[in-house]
Amino acid sequence: MVKETEVENIFKSMKCKLAVAVTVALLPLAAVAADGMALLQKDCTSCHNLKGPAAQTLQELMDRKGPDLFYAGNKYRREWLVSWLQKPQRIRPAGEYYGKHIKPGVKSDEVDAATLEKHVALSKGDAEALADELMKLRPHDDLIAREKIEPGTIDKQMGEMNFDKFWGCMACHLIEPDFGGFSGPELYTAADRLQPEFIASFIRNPQAWQPKTWMPNKGVSEGAIQKFVRYFVVLNKESENAK
């Protein structure tokens, strides 16, 4: 549950219009607290889809300014959300969606960094409150329930071979800050960011989550999916150690 003070803080930090603020201030605080999600939706919806469904047409996809959050509770790890919202760093090197942030370059198309916008940073209290609300958004519990993550580890080289050579995923994803593709999200922070069941489910059937996603369904085998999940843990540890 979002505390009243936290809701107020979120509200302040989002620089809402004075008229709206006055209106809300006049409401009983209990009503504001109960409607915390509505406030969050108001502030985040200019860039994020919090209600679903996912884009059904390419036009809807192209109009997106940030990743969908309506299944955030099925996707993210709460600890990561709290940390990231306080110190947001780019996850998708070419933004969302990538086509709006590239330009022809000398050797190849390039990321047009000037078009990328920064995400607002929140206070710890706001980040905690927002993460709590986001974690409630779980319309795809059914997809998550189908996944079974088998415990285990993988040698980094084996993981990399599986990822790069056997399945070709490096075409679109960075596995290190300086290696891989740009149109998908970076994966050396994926284990920290995402629930392992989500990783498995999205690789298995990206279109079940996003019918129009530019990530293909490669028909990845169960064994390979388990290897990816373990590999991302290895990558994440290495990335943390490199800091």
Add this chain to the structure above:
Amino acid sequence: MPNKLLFVMLLAMFAVQAQAGETAADNYKIYCVQCHGMEGNGKGVNIRDMSVQPRDHTDAKAMSTRSDDELFKVIKEGGTSINKSILMPPWSATFSDEEIRDLVQYLRNLCKCKYGS
């Protein structure tokens, strides 16, 4: 009379589009450009670290060595289906057969070429 004709033509165009789903131009822009480039020249934003470079779709010589059936197959089933790179993924879960056929024609327009020409 001309108005009526225009209406019928528009209706026909709409019917074709509704049947085919997304247009080939839009599908190319979203899905193919990431590797094959904004200009279709194989210089997409992702290519820097690739061991095999994406096909230049404007290369008439190379593109004319592939039949429409082969182009259909490689889009639907991926690079390995025609003994080419794993980096070209299968798009069968993304496109309908109709959309893939439209994309093959789109490629023919890009290369300004036909099979065997």
